[in-house]
Each structure stands twice: as C-alpha cells, then as structure tokens.
Amino acid sequence: MPTSTTPAAIYDGDGDALIVDHHLSEKISIIPDGKPSSKPDSTSRLRIMWGQHLLDDLLAGRYRTLVCAVNADDNSHGIIAQLATLLPTSMWTPKTITDYARQFSGNAQTAVLKFDMDMVEVLALLRPSHEDEMSLADLGHGFEVVSEMLRRKTERLPTASVSFLGARANRLVADDSKVEPSFEAVLRTMSDAGFAGDVYPSVKMWDSHPTAVYARYPFPESVEQMRDGGS
Numbered sequence: 001m002p003t004s005t006t007p008a009a010i011y012d013g014d015g016d017a018l019i020v021d022h023h024l025s026e027k028i029s030i031i032p033d034g035k036p037s038s039k040p041d042s043t044s045r046l047r048i049m050w051g052q053h054l055l056d057d058l059l060a061g062r063y064r065t066l067v068c069a070v071n072a073d074d075n076s077h078g079i080i081a082q083l084a085t086l087l088p089t090s091m092w093t094p095k096t097i098t099d100y101a102r103q104f105s106g107n108a109q110t111a112v113l114k115f116d117m118d119m120v121e122v123l124a125l126l127r128p129s130h131e132d133e134m135s136l137a138d139l140g141h142g143f144e145v146v147s148e149m150l151r152r153k154t155e156r157l158p159t160a161s162v163s164f165l166g167a168r169a170n171r172l173v174a175d176d177s178k179v180e181p182s183f184e185a186v187l188r189t190m191s192d193a194g195f196a197g198d199v200y201p202s203v204k205m206w207d208s209h210p211t212a213v214y215a216r217y218p219f220p221e222s223v224e225q226m227r228d229g230g231s
Contacts (some may be wrong), residue, residue, distance in 0.1 A: 029212035033220045044196040045216040046187055054160060054200040058083060058120055067146055067161035067197070069134065069170035070113060070124035072105040074098060078169065079162060080115065080122055089118040105129050110142035112149065121156060123149065133171045136181055139164060140189045147194035159197035161190065166202035187217040 030050060034041075049057075058066060068079055074094075075081050081094040092115055104111050106129050115122040125142035127134040150156050164172040165180055174181040183201060190199065199217075214220065 028206075031212050031214050033214045033216050043218075044191070044194075045218065046191055046196060047198045047216055048187075048213060049160070049198050049200045050213060051206065052200060054162065055079065055082060055086070057160065059086060061119065063120065063158050063160040063198075065121050065123060065150070065156040065159040065197075067123050067125070067143075067159065067195075069162070069164060069167065070097065070101045070126050071169050072098065072102040072126070072129075074169060075101070078167075080124060083120060083122065084115075084117060087117050087119055092117060101126055110134070110138045110145070112142055112145045123156075127170070133173045133178070134164070135173055135175050136185060136189050137175055139172060139186070140193050143190050143193035143195045147196075150197075151194075157197075161195070161197055161199050163199055163201050163205070166204040184217075184219075191217060 028050060054066075057063060066079075066083065070078070070080055075097045076094040080097055084090045084092040084094065084097060097115065100115075101113060101124070104113060104126055107126060108130070109128055111126040113124045113126055115124060123146050125134070125139070125146075127138050131138065150159060163183060163186055164170070165183060165186060172180060172186070174185065183205065187199065214223070
C-alpha cells in the first residue's frame with residue numbers, strides 16, 4: 001500500500017478542525033524541547049503536567065510522593081486536606097494536619113514536614129514563622145531538603161509537586177516584591193535545588209492568555225536566544 005504523506009488525525013471525524021476552531025480560554029500549545037533520539041537524554045528535567053488533574057493522578061496511584069505547602073493556621077482548603085479526606089486509609093484530617101504543623105511554627109527556615117497517608121507520602125513545605133508569605137528563597141531551601149530526601153530514599157519516586165502559584169494561605173512571592181513570581185522562576189528554583197519530578201501548574205494558569213509552553217524544564221537555549229533578540 002502507498003504511504004500517505006498526510007499526518008494522522010488526532011481526533012475522530014471532524015474533531016481536529018472543531019478543536020482548533022473552538023478557541024477556549026485554556027488553549028495552549030505544548031512544545032517538545034527536542035526530537036526523540038536513540039540515545040536517552042540523561043539531563044535532569046522537570047516535566048510540566050499542563051492540563052492534567054493532580055488530585056485524580058494521586059488517587060489513581062501514579063505518584064508515591066506529593067510536594068506541596070502547609071501552614072500552621074488553616075489547611076482546610078489546600079490539596080493536602082483534600083487528599084487526606086479522600087484517601088480511605090489516611091489517618092490525617094485538616095485539623096490534625098494543622099495541629100501537627102503548628103508544632104513546628106517556630107522554625108527559622110523552611111521546614112519540610114512528612115505526612116504518611118499510606119498510599120501517598122506528602123512532603124509539605126512550611127514557611128519560616130517570621131514570614132507571612134513564602135519567598136522564592138524559602139522555596140529553594142525547601143526543595144533542597146526535598147531533593148535530598150528523595151535522593152536518600154528512592155522509594156519516594158515518582159514524585160509530583162504543585163506549582164505553589166495561585167495559593168491563598170500559602171502565597172508565594174518573588175524575593176524582590178510582593179507579587180507572584182513567574183512559572184519559569186518557580187521551575188528554575190526547583191531545578192536549581194536538584195528537584196526532577198513532575199510539576200502541575202495551578203488550575204488558574206489554565207485560564208491565562210493562550211500561549212505556548214515547553215513540555216519540560218530547563219527550556220532549550222533557543223528560548224533565551226529569542227529573549228535576547230536572536231532567532
């Protein structure tokens with residue numbers, strides 16, 4: 001049979017044209033950072049799980065460890081509380097999570113608290129007690145500890161992390177301002193700290209302006225070249 005030069009469709013019927021024509025606010029282009037090679041890429045990278053549902057993936061058993069934030073005041077609206085409530089074998093509740101975090105509320109640096117929820121272990125970053133918001137420096141210190149914990153105990157892999165963006169009680173700010181940092185800045189901080197897991201952007205980011213994002217971080221050098229005015 002002759003080989004067709006037309007690429008295979010993604011959807012049945014007219015699905016491809018319909019999806020392209022239907023401009024949703026969540027529309028985003030995922031760009032591969034390179035072509036597949038016969039030699040595996042040994043570079044340590046973060047996978048960006050755009051459009052994927054973290055809670056669903058955790059409950060489906062796709063990860064052994066979750067990295068998120070916790071605070072000493074109220075965790076009833078965070079993903080850690082949702083996970084504790086939905087996992088049938090978890091002994092944690094939103095109240096006991098907060099009570100436990102409160103025991104470490106005098107920490108001078110970012111603390112990493114462990115919550116064993118049987119099916120999933122949560123490594124929760126607790127910001128320094130003298131700060132009302134978590135800075136990128138705080139995040140970086142926390143991920144240095146997380147990365148070392150993962151290195152010492154590989155049974156914690158595979159690991160997923162929230163992006164720490166769009167939070168209320170555990171708000172993340174750039175070090176030089178009171179505004180949220182960019183997603184790229186968060187990825188850079190995690191990567192520089194040695195983390196190489198999967199990162200789930202916040203749902204709020206799905207509603208951002210249509211754009212394109214690479215599927216992994218670090219991004220290819222061409223991104224910096226474009227920023228510098230190159231092609």
